[in-house]
Amino acid sequence: MGQKLTPGDSRSNLYNPQLGMTLIVKTVTRWVKGFIFLFGVYIVLYGHLTPGGGFAGGVIIAGAFILLTLAFGKEAALERMSKTVASEFDSLGALMFLMLAWLGLYFGGPFFVNFIQRNLPGKRFHLFSAGNIPLCNIAIGIKVGTSLFMVFIILSVLRVVVKKGERRMVQMKRRGE
Amino acid sequence: MVTLLTVLLFFMVVGAIIAVETKDLLSSIICVGAVGFGVSIAFLFLRAPDIAITQVVVEVLVLVILIRATISRDVTAISGDREFFSMTVSIALLLVIFIFGLEVFKSFPQFREPVFTTMSDASTNTYIQRGLIQTGAANLVTSIILDYRAYDTLGEATVLFTAILGALAILRAKARKRTTDSSEGNSDQ
Incomplete structure (x- = not known):
């Protein structure tokens, strides 16, 4: 995210005027996408201090990639996060959350005990406080963001065509063709 | 604030009825979106910013996915009439649920009065009194x-x-090959 792409770049085929939406949408997306991503990260990181949290922030992060998909076509988004990477991050977030829960058991206490807060409590109302609640937020944010991006890719870029009793998947045609 | 919420509720009910009754799929989806944004505004006025943020964000995402799916699939109209029997059954069920709901609402505390002000042993009291000390998180919801x-x-x-x-398994673009050539199939998941 946030890298500048010049026309001579090897990835410049992503900025092909034939793909995606109009120039206005593309320009606004180019300015706004990084801010949306950063806002999602902020919502995740400050989930224990301000309204928000892992789920809402994760959905905003997914929204940044979805905006990219809508404006530039799916290649632009899949270049930054391919389906393989997205599913790996999805599993990573779920495993991280489960690991945090299990570590509570390891450090002496029930499953899901807030062991960091118990052993070294942070300063209240600061970013580094509340023990493993921010870590859980980060795990859920990674999980939700990548998995909702995958849902979008699966549901709207690919489509199921029922033809003469045969059910098969085709890539979605570009608009205007 | 009660009048505002009533107006919002009326707006949402009208939107929901239109979403169910309209023949055009795209306007149905837009009405669903209007209902969702009404819900999020209601959450905001009821002082639940966490839920309001989540509702807005999920609503936008779902709306984009649904509109994209309907536009790309060329399915814009629903045809066919309702059956009389299923109509009566659903109306009767709705009436039963409505009567039970009225009974349940009688046992609720007054509107704008949280439950922990009337019940001293509600678990909310523990969260409010000891939540910050025990967990260290300023946001009690989290x-x-x-x-x-x-x-x-x-x-x-x-x-x-x-x-x-399940979605990845069912809706993948290519089926995985049964033969030994599994590395290619794995990379495409």
Whole structure:
């Protein structure tokens, strides 16, 4: 995210005027996408201090990639996060959350005990406080963001065509063709 | 504030009825979106910013996915009449649910009066009094969903994970080959 792409770049085929939406949408997306991503990260990181949290922030992060998909076509988004990477991050977030829960058991206490807060409590109302609640937020944010991006890719870029009793998947045609 | 909420509720009910009754799929989806944004504004006025943020964000995402799916699929109209029998059954069921709901609402505390002001042993009291000390999180909602009620969140995450797993398994573009050539099939998942 946030890298500048010049026309001579090897990835410049992503900025092909034939793909995606109009120039206005593309320009606004180019300015706004990084801010949306950063806002999602902020919502995740400050989930224990301000309204928000892992789920809402994760959905905003997914929204940044979805905006990219809508404006530039799916290649632009899949270049930054391919389906393989997205599913790996999805599993990573779920495993991280489960690991945090299990570590509570390891450090002496029930499953899901807030062991960091118990052993070294942070300063209240600061970013580094509340023990493993921010870590859980980060795990859920990674999980939700990548998995909702995958849902979008699966549901709207690919489509199921029922033809003469045969059910098969085709890539979605570009608009205007 | 009660009048505002009533107006919002009326707007949402009208939107929901239109969403169910209209023949055009795209306007139905837009009405669903209007209902969702009405819900999020209602949450905001009821002082639940956490839920309001989540509602807005999920609503936008779902709206984009649904509109994209309907536009690309060329399915814009629903045809066919309702059956008389199913109509009567659903209306009768709705009436029963409405009467039971009225009975339940009688046992609720007054509107704008939280339950912990009338019931001294509500668990909300514990959260408000000791939440910050025990968990250290300034946002009580997060401290509840990730500390006191973390099992719920784990269950939610599992549900989401399983749903994605099923969607990926069913809706993948290429079927995995049965022969030894499995490396190519794996890379495409």
